[in-house]
Amino acid sequence: MSGTVEQLRVELGNRGYDILVGPGLVATAGTHLLPLMRRKQAIIVTDEIVGRTHLRPLVESLDMAGIAHHEIILPPGEGTKDLAHFGRLVDDVLACNIERGTMLVALGGGVVGDICGFAAATLLRGIDFVQIPTTLLAQVDSSVGGKTAINATAGKNLLGAFYQPRLVLADSDTLATLPRRELLAGYAETVKYGLIADAGFFDWLDVEGRKVCDLDPTSVNRAVITSCRMKAEIVAQDERETGDTRALLNFGHTFGHALEAETGFGDALLHGEAVALGMVLAFDFAVRQGICTGQDATRVRRHIARMALPTELGALGLAGKPEALLAHMGKDKKVRDGRITLILPRRIGDAYVARDASWADLRAFLADAA
Numbered sequence: 001m002s003g004t005v006e007q008l009r010v011e012l013g014n015r016g017y018d019i020l021v022g023p024g025l026v027a028t029a030g031t032h033l034l035p036l037m038r039r040k041q042a043i044i045v046t047d048e049i050v051g052r053t054h055l056r057p058l059v060e061s062l063d064m065a066g067i068a069h070h071e072i073i074l075p076p077g078e079g080t081k082d083l084a085h086f087g088r089l090v091d092d093v094l095a096c097n098i099e100r101g102t103m104l105v106a107l108g109g110g111v112v113g114d115i116c117g118f119a120a121a122t123l124l125r126g127i128d129f130v131q132i133p134t135t136l137l138a139q140v141d142s143s144v145g146g147k148t149a150i151n152a153t154a155g156k157n158l159l160g161a162f163y164q165p166r167l168v169l170a171d172s173d174t175l176a177t178l179p180r181r182e183l184l185a186g187y188a189e190t191v192k193y194g195l196i197a198d199a200g201f202f203d204w205l206d207v208e209g210r211k212v213c214d215l216d217p218t219s220v221n222r223a224v225i226t227s228c229r230m231k232a233e234i235v236a237q238d239e240r241e242t243g244d245t246r247a248l249l250n251f252g253h254t255f256g257h258a259l260e261a262e263t264g265f266g267d268a269l270l271h272g273e274a275v276a277l278g279m280v281l282a283f284d285f286a287v288r289q290g291i292c293t294g295q296d297a298t299r300v301r302r303h304i305a306r307m308a309l310p311t312e313l314g315a316l317g318l319a320g321k322p323e324a325l326l327a328h329m330g331k332d333k334k335v336r337d338g339r340i341t342l343i344l345p346r347r348i349g350d351a352y353v354a355r356d357a358s359w360a361d362l363r364a365f366l367a368d369a370a
């Protein structure tokens with residue numbers, strides 16, 4: 001893929017770091033890593049699918065830069081983000097005779113990034129790590145911001161740490177091998193940035209979204225850069241989600257998590273697909289509450305449908321079944337004193353944290369939603 005590499009910065013003082021976005025970054029990773037390395041040793045963690053195509057150029061570039069390396073290859077999929085795999089991963093890393101100056105390199109989607117980041121946070125009480133995200137979701141969301149986690153029996157992402165990478169290399173070339181369904185799911189998170197805080201970006205996506213998903217180099221770079229810039233700004237303001245700023249990134253996610261839980265966190269509904277439908281539901285609920293206009297909700301629904309992402313509960317067999325979804329929402333971290341916190345839109349490009357949503361209103365809304 002052609003195009004130029006752009007550089008952004010996550011401003012977090014001495015934990016700040018660069019995000020590079022553009023083509024050719026895996027093949028040149030060695031030169032980007034070298035200045036950050038206290039010891040010229042890297043442990044690359046990837047999964048079997050990503051490893052097949054993207055490991056070799058990375059290894060070659062580390063060789064060229066004179067960086068010693070080991071590779072650890074995990075099975076693909078969400079099932080890898082558990083304690084058993086985590087235990088094996090840290091044992092395998094420790095078997096490489098690491099020191100604090102060793103660099104862990106996460107090459108893959110959000111699964112590899114999350115487990116590898118958590119390993120980096122805990123190994124020797126913290127070793128350096130670099131994210132090389134290879135899914136659109138990981139490039140626009142999970143690789144930036146320092147949330148790392150694995151899943152526990154009690155639920156998703158319950159064991160983790162805030163731990164920032166030293167560098168993020170979002171290589172647009174890697175997206176060429178990503179299945180279209182995964183690409184579209186990641187695209188939903190891109191739309192989220194427009195909907196919560198940048199109406200102009202949504203307007204642009206509404207016109208150019210298809211080009212982004214067809215991997216037109218200029219369009220995909222602009223989508224990733226705009227998303228990363230927004231995430232970087234939000235993280236710089238509210239690194240640990242103690243205020244309302246970072247919480248805005250949960251837009252579409254409270255509905256989305258309930259949908260994922262109800263459909264079994266698997267292939268039936270990918271995370272980004274659940275977020276897409278969750279965003280449509282958040283707009284429709286806001287219209288019903290008199291917070292947002294129907295025109296905006298219709299625009300969002302049309303865009304998401306045009307991008308072949310889900311917009312209807314009925315397609316999942318969940319129309320007219322509010323109880324199942326409400327039960328999952330009741331377990332959400334964001335429930336307090338019987339009131340649920342939702343991120344709701346006032347209009348496209350302007351979302352806020354609503355702490356006063358009532359269960360009765362939600363039940364009535366979900367009972368009627370098609």
Ligand SMILES: NC(=O)c1ccc[n+]([C@@H]2O[C@H](COP(=O)([O-])OP(=O)(O)OC[C@H]3O[C@@H](n4cnc5c(N)ncnc54)[C@H](O)[C@@H]3O)[C@@H](O)[C@H]2O)c1
Pocket residue numbers: 047048049050076077078081108109110111112114134135137138141142143144145146147148149157174175176177178179182271
């Ligand atoms: N830390 C955060 O802030 C954060 C934010 C959002 C999501 N997440 C986590 O991210 C995970 C989901 O990430 P994901 O959607 O990237 O899933 P993933 O890592 O499972 O990747 C999806 C699939 O695509 C394959 N793949 C990855 N890159 C590829 C490429 N370039 N070519 C071909 N195949 C490729 C993978 O092997 C996998 O089968 C979840 O566990 C979620 O909890 C974390």
Ligand SMILES: [Zn+2]
Pocket residue numbers: 141189253271275
């Ligand atoms: Zn998400």
